[in-house]
Amino acid sequence: MREPAPCVARDMKAIVLNQYGGPDELTVTDHPDPKVAPGEVLIRVKAAGINPVDWKLASGGLDALMETHFPIIPGWDVAGVVEAVGLDVEEYSVGDEVIGYARKDTVELGTYAELVAANVRLVAPKPASLDWAQAAGLPLAGLTAYQALRRLNVTSGETVLVHAAAGGVGSLGVQIAKAFGARVIGTASERNHAFLTELGAEPVSYGDGLAERVRELAPEGVDAAVDFVGGQEAVEVSRQVTKDSTRVGSIADDAVTEFGGRYMWVRPSSEDLTELGRLADAGKLTVHVDRTYPLADAALAWRVSQAGSVRGKLVLTVD
Structure with missing residues (x-):
């Protein structure tokens, strides 16, 4: 039986919302690294897609639907590299490149961060034909x-x-x-x-x-x-x-x-996300990225998203 990786307390950089609000409420802060539960992978984030639901959720728009625990790290779209795996995970290994629609049952630990833990049901292999920004723009919108x-x-x-x-x-x-x-x-x-x-x-x-x-x-x-x-x-x-x-x-x-x-409301699906990756690698699907922003400029990216008229996707990049 595989032994779980030792838990080492560290802090990652993350975008955090301490109360419902808009772009002005977003702050860059140190946040404890997420734990890696059974069935999960820890992803070193390369890019995180921005979706209108991110700022709608932050304003309280989904409060009637989903349990929320502050402080919130927004974001559900991610592309990155597997850094650790849960003790029962066989689908992925450290170093694998993956994408994910990392929507959890509660709103708290999202993808606007250096690290995110996600259940294997939420992730799929990264399409080789897409760069990191394109890959991060695919999950929610594509699904x-x-x-x-x-x-x-x-x-x-x-x-x-x-x-x-x-x-x-x-x-x-x-x-x-x-x-x-x-x-x-x-x-x-x-x-x-x-x-x-x-x-x-x-x-x-x-x-x-x-x-x-x-x-x-x-x-x-x-x-x-x-x-x-x-x-x-x-x-x-x-x-x-x-x-x-x-x-x-x-x-x-x-x-x-x-x-x-x-x-209709989108559901996370590793199978569907894998199929989208196949379409991309077959040359039938690409992701148009309108603009990218560093993680620290998440508030600016939200303002652009709220203004509308975005062609394709906005994406945060993480160094």
């Missing part, structure tokens, strides 16, 4: 897009409408739908149309007349629609242009359920 499209049963030959197609989730959703063999129509501002064309989507501008513009491209309607932005326009237009309203999904607006659509 969200992949699981949404799969739950809507998107298959080869179908036409899919993707809202907010140039964003972190949407840009991955476009590529995943294309990998499934679907035709993709994507909504975005005009400045992002060339970007969507490069990804393989047919771009349309959002705003007044969106339903008509979609119908010009798909006169008989689309087979499925997925909303990655929220708001009345995305949900209502999806209902209008989709042949079967039960094949409309949203990750941002539960009003979709009023006409039989699906309101």
